[in-house]
Amino acid sequence: MSNELPVLVIGAGLGGAAAALGLARKGVKVKLLEEAAELGVIGYGIQLGPNVFPMFRELGVETAVLAKSHFPPDVLMLDAVSGETVSRMPTGASFRERFRDPYVAIHRVDLHHCLLDACKEAANVEIMPSTAFESVEDLGDRVRVKTKDGRVIEGLALIGADGLGSGVRRHLVGEEKPVPIGYVAHRTIVPMSAAPEHVRRKEVILWAGDGFHIVQYPLRDETLFNIVAVFRTENIYERADEKAYRDVLMKTYASAHPTMHDMLRVMDLKRRWVLADRTPIRHWSKGRVTLLGDAAHPTLQSYAQGACMAIEDAVVLARCIELGKGDFAAAFKRYESERVLRTARVVLDSRSLWEFYHLGGIARDVRNEAERRKTEDDMFRCVAWIYDGVKLPESL
Numbered sequence: 453m454s455n456e457l458p459v460l461v462i463g464a465g466l467g468g469a470a471a472a473l474g475l476a477r478k479g480v481k482v483k484l485l486e487e488a489a490e491l492g493v494i495g496y497g498i499q500l501g502p503n504v505f506p507m508f509r510e511l512g513v514e515t516a517v518l519a520k521s522h523f524p525p526d527v528l529m530l531d532a533v534s535g536e537t538v539s540r541m542p543t544g545a546s547f548r549e550r551f552r553d554p555y556v557a558i559h560r561v562d563l564h565h566c567l568l569d570a571c572k573e574a575a576n577v578e579i580m581p582s583t584a585f586e587s588v589e590d591l592g593d594r595v596r597v598k599t600k601d602g603r604v605i606e607g608l609a610l611i612g613a614d615g616l617g618s619g620v621r622r623h624l625v626g627e628e629k630p631v632p633i634g635y636v637a638h639r640t641i642v643p644m645s646a647a648p649e650h651v652r653r654k655e656v657i658l659w660a661g662d663g664f665h666i667v668q669y670p671l672r673d674e675t676l677f678n679i680v681a682v683f684r685t686e687n688i689y690e691r692a693d694e695k696a697y698r699d700v701l702m703k704t705y706a707s708a709h710p711t712m713h714d715m716l717r718v719m720d721l722k723r724r725w726v727l728a729d730r731t732p733i734r735h736w737s738k739g740r741v742t743l744l745g746d747a748a749h750p751t752l753q754s755y756a757q758g759a760c761m762a763i764e765d766a767v768v769l770a771r772c773i774e775l776g777k778g779d780f781a782a783a784f785k786r787y788e789s790e791r792v793l794r795t796a797r798v799v800l801d802s803r804s805l806w807e808f809y810h811l812g813g814i815a816r817d818v819r820n821e822a823e824r825r826k827t828e829d830d831m832f833r834c835v836a837w838i839y840d841g842v843k844l845p846e847s848l
């Protein structure tokens with residue numbers, strides 16, 4: 453493969469950083485373009501399934517990631533009104549026996565730095581902060597990118613890892629907006645000492661309610677407590693009035709268990725994520741340009757797999773580029789066909805699971821009864837298609 457020009461990766465989020473690292477380890481020169489001035493500063497918790505650990509091994513960062521991880525003994529779903537346990541997936545010894553790798557929670561900043569630090573150590577990755585992608589031209593034998601501040605950067609090929617609102621995707625598939633689902637999320641990390649005493653638990657816990665949920669778990673050796681509160685709104689997420697906003701949120705959470713109210717009291721409600729996904733598409737590559745992660749297949753967080761999918765994409769893509777020996781169009785087609793059904797299933801099943809989490813009335817009682825009957829084996833079978841992971845391609 454000619455090494456005169458680099459491969460350009462747009463977006464140094466988890467997917468972009470993993471792609472840059474994956475390519476660097478194959479001897480490919482990379483420029484990693486990021487619009488933000490500072491990298492790896494977005495702080496909240498993230499859960500990782502066992503499927504992503506073989507990817508970390510490929511990227512040479514498994515030990516670093518494990519050192520920063522919290523290992524929950526169980527993933528629990530609790531009923532948000534009664535507080536009773538609806539389902540329990542053990543994530544200890546039996547889980548490790550079944551899936552080989554662990555289920556962990558990690559501070560996103562720590563995970564990001566594991567990837568970015570390894571990129572910095574690689575001689576063939578140039579990280580370019582304050583470099584916002586504007587447009588791309590495929591010239592047949594290379595690509596030419598224009599940045600928002602008027603610079604021109606050429607590369608052998610372009611990987612759009614620029615997230616949910618991807619500009620590279622607009623270039624490939626045209627204008628179509630993400631689909632907001634009428635829910636917003638708030639993420640807060642507080643020192644463990646500031647968390648109400650009775651909520652300080654080691655498990656990953658999802659409190660499931662009618663139109664709302666909270667996810668809680670500890671981070672960084674249980675010194676921090678991560679809370680994600682989600683609720684259904686009409687259009688309130690666009691409102692600036694903090695008091696009106698809090699009033700609507702509290703009304704939605706009116707029936708919630710007192711423990712959930714204790715968590716809401718310590719939350720920062722100023723920062724909001726309007727939750728959205730996109731309906732899956734079959735193709736996200738053309739010539740020397742492709743997409744990965746949220747740019748290609750953004751999903752609701754029902755399975756806590758968006759970042760895991762982005763990292764899987766990155767490793768499969770690096771393998772396909774290696775196999776392509778300079779034929780980027782062929783490599784991108786193979787990568788796309790390896791990834792399309794798995795990622796589309798995550799997106800579509802996440803929509804169904806989202807409904808399932810937020811059931812009310814008798815549907816909620818039916819769900820709780822059915823879930824309570826599930827054995828550990830049943831729980832493992834439900835997620836095996838994700839957690840058993842992927843095989844890397846051996847030929848194009």
Ligand SMILES: Cc1cc2nc3c(=O)[nH]c(=O)nc-3n(C[C@H](O)[C@H](O)[C@H](O)COP(=O)(O)OP(=O)(O)OC[C@H]3O[C@@H](n4cnc5c(N)ncnc54)[C@H](O)[C@@H]3O)c2cc1C
Nearest residue numbers: 463465466467487499585614615745746756757758759760
């Ligand atoms: C509430 C919530 C909880 C979640 N929990 C989990 C979880 O537990 N586990 C999990 O696996 N996933 C989780 N996810 C999903 C996960 O956060 C995303 O799927 C993942 O971060 C996607 O990574 P990415 O690299 O594709 O995109 P991003 O992380 O969005 O990165 C895109 C990067 O591109 C940059 N960029 C954008 N435009 C440009 C441009 N024009 N030029 C240059 N750079 C640009 C951005 O600044 C950013 O750095 C959660 C998501 C939400 C909303």
